[in-house]
Amino acid sequence: MKNLPLQNHYYKELEQQFSRWLQLLGYSKQSCYNLPLHVREFLNYLEEKALPQIKLVSPQELEDYLHYLQQERCHQRNGSALSPAHLNKHVQALNLLSRYLTEIGAEAVSWRLPMFRASEPLPKVLSQHQVQQLYAACSATSIGLRDRALLSILYGCGLRRSEAAALRVEDARLQARQLYVRKAKGNKQRYVPLSPGVAEDLQQYLELSRPLLLKAPTNALLLTYAGKALGGQGMMRRLELLLEIAKIPAEGIGLHTLRHSIATHLLQAGMKLENISRFLGHSSLESTQIYTHIINEL
Numbered sequence: 001m002k003n004l005p006l007q008n009h010y011y012k013e014l015e016q017q018f019s020r021w022l023q024l025l026g027y028s029k030q031s032c033y034n035l036p037l038h039v040r041e042f043l044n045y046l047e048e049k050a051l052p053q054i055k056l057v058s059p060q061e062l063e064d065y066l067h068y069l070q071q072e073r074c075h076q077r078n079g080s081a082l083s084p085a086h087l088n089k090h091v092q093a094l095n096l097l098s099r100y101l102t103e104i105g106a107e108a109v110s111w112r113l114p115m116f117r118a119s120e121p122l123p124k125v126l127s128q129h130q131v132q133q134l135y136a137a138c139s140a141t142s143i144g145l146r147d148r149a150l151l152s153i154l155y156g157c158g159l160r161r162s163e164a165a166a167l168r169v170e171d172a173r174l175q176a177r178q179l180y181v182r183k184a185k186g187n188k189q190r191y192v193p194l195s196p197g198v199a200e201d202l203q204q205y206l207e208l209s210r211p212l213l214l215k216a217p218t219n220a221l222l223l224t225y226a227g228k229a230l231g232g233q234g235m236m237r238r239l240e241l242l243l244e245i246a247k248i249p250a251e252g253i254g255l256h257t258l259r260h261s262i263a264t265h266l267l268q269a270g271m272k273l274e275n276i277s278r279f280l281g282h283s284s285l286e287s288t289q290i291y292t293h294i295i296n297e298l
Contacts, residue, residue, distance in 0.1 A: 003088075004040055004041055004042070004044045006040060006043055006044060006047065007047060007062075007295045008019045008043070008047055008052055009050070010053065011043040011046070011047065014043065014054075015036050015040050015043065016036075016116070017100075018035075018036055018039055018100055019032055019035075019036040019107065020285075021100050022036070022096070025274050025285060026274055026277065026283060026284060026285055027286070028283075028284040028285075028286055029049075029287050031284070031285070031286060032143045034089065034246070035089070035092065035093040035096065036093075038090045038092075039092035039093050039097050040089075040092060041042070041090070042065060042093070042097075045065055045068065047177070047231040048293060049061065053110050053223070054101060055109055056271060057109070062111060062113065066087075066091070066113065069082060069090055070082070070087060070116070072177045072222050075076075079209060084116040088115050088116050089243065091114070091115055091257055092115075092289065094111070094113055094231055095111070095112060095113055095292075098110060098111045098112070098262055104294075114296055115293050115296055118278075122294050122297055123254060123256070123290070123294065124252045124260070124263045125257065125258070125260045125294060126216070126248070126253070126257060126258070126261040127154075128265055129216040129245070130248050131151075131155060131261060132266075133246035133247075133248060133261060134151055134155075134239075134242050134243070134248070135148060135151055135245050136246065137242045137245035138151070138242065139167060140211040142208070142213055143209075143213075143225060144208040145201075145204055145208060145209035146205055146209050146210070146213065146222065146223065147238050147242060148201050148204070148205070149201050149202050149204075149205035149209075149222070150222060150230070150235060150238060151201075151242075151258070152197070152198040152201040152202060153167070153179070153198075153202075153222075153259060154235070154258040154259065155197060155200070155258040155259075155262050156194075156195060156197065156198035156256075156262065157179050157192045157194070158192070158262045158263060158279055158280050159179075159181060159186065159192070159259070160256070160258045160259065161182075161255045161256070162185075162232070163181050163183055163185075163236060163281075164208065164222065164231070164255075165222070165230070165232055165235070165236065165296045166177055166182060166183035166233050167179075167181075167182075167218050167220070167221035167222065168182070168219045168221055169206070169210075169220075169221050170219065171220060171221060172202050172206065172221060173200060173202055174194070174199055174206075177193060177194045177199055178192065178193060179191070179192045179194055181281065184279065184281045185283075188281065188283075190278075190281045192279065193279075199247060207220045210223060211226055213225065214227055215227025222235075232255070234275055234280055235255055236254065236255055239253070239254075239255060239258075259280070260291075262278075263280060263291045264291050264294050264298075266279070266296060267291050267292065268295060273285060273288055273289070273291075274288075276288055276291065
């Protein structure tokens with residue numbers, strides 16, 4: 001669609017400004033190229049419909065455009081209909097365009113178009129009530145306090161399994177209310193902010209539980225009953241036990257479900273997508289965008 005002409009000077013400027021905005025937000029180079037092209041196709045469509053300004057677009061015209069994409073617009077290379085994944089790129093571009101115009105206060109427009117159902121199922125997430133049930137399933141024993149700290153690391157801090165397993169005692173920087181993630185994906189490091197509740201869980205574990213579990217010198221943060229570093233399989237067994245105690249069906253739930261859940265809950269609470277992306281340690285917003293799709297399905 002890069003060869004589609006735009007005659008309207010306002011639309012030309014809008015496409016360029018939208019592209020620069022995506023770059024400022026941290027979208028990948030590929031998305032900063034492709035998403036404005038999808039917006040250009042939409043603007044070209046508006047020109048053909050004799051609509052010179054975005055504010056003139058009605059909900060019915062948006063619906064007509066989606067119908068055009070789904071039923072009439074065929075892939076240029078083979079003539080087949082656009083896949084749900086490709087259609088969702090167009091929807092993503094339009095939703096971002098609406099957000100951009102709202103944030104700069106340029107147009108009185110606001111829409112949130114639904115995603116087309118893709119063949120791949122979205123990740124499963126726990127409700128906030130279910131997360132509370134998991135915390136309530138932790139006992140007051142040394143292992144129970146360790147399990148609570150584990151939940152706060154995987155859910156409260158949104159860490160991946162490998163990141164949690166690599167944590168050392170000195171990584172829990174409680175005075176600074178930060179957790180240092182030394183083994184993040186792509187050999188990157190980051191600092192994750194600790195909420196008061198998460199900081200308290202880690203402090204309780206470090207002061208009351210870990211000294212009882214420690215059998216030999218080690219700087220591993222999370223320890224087993226035998227005093228060894230808690231690995232991914234051990235974490236999963238503890239999660240399965242907590243799910244059983246909390247009477248939450250375990251099907252489809254893994255350690256990464258906790259990470260998906262906190263991201264979804266933060267987005268529901270109004271946190272900006274780019275802040276969630278930094279919190280999770282994503283290299284670009286593409287990986288984080290999936291949580292907007294999850295919310296649309298809830």
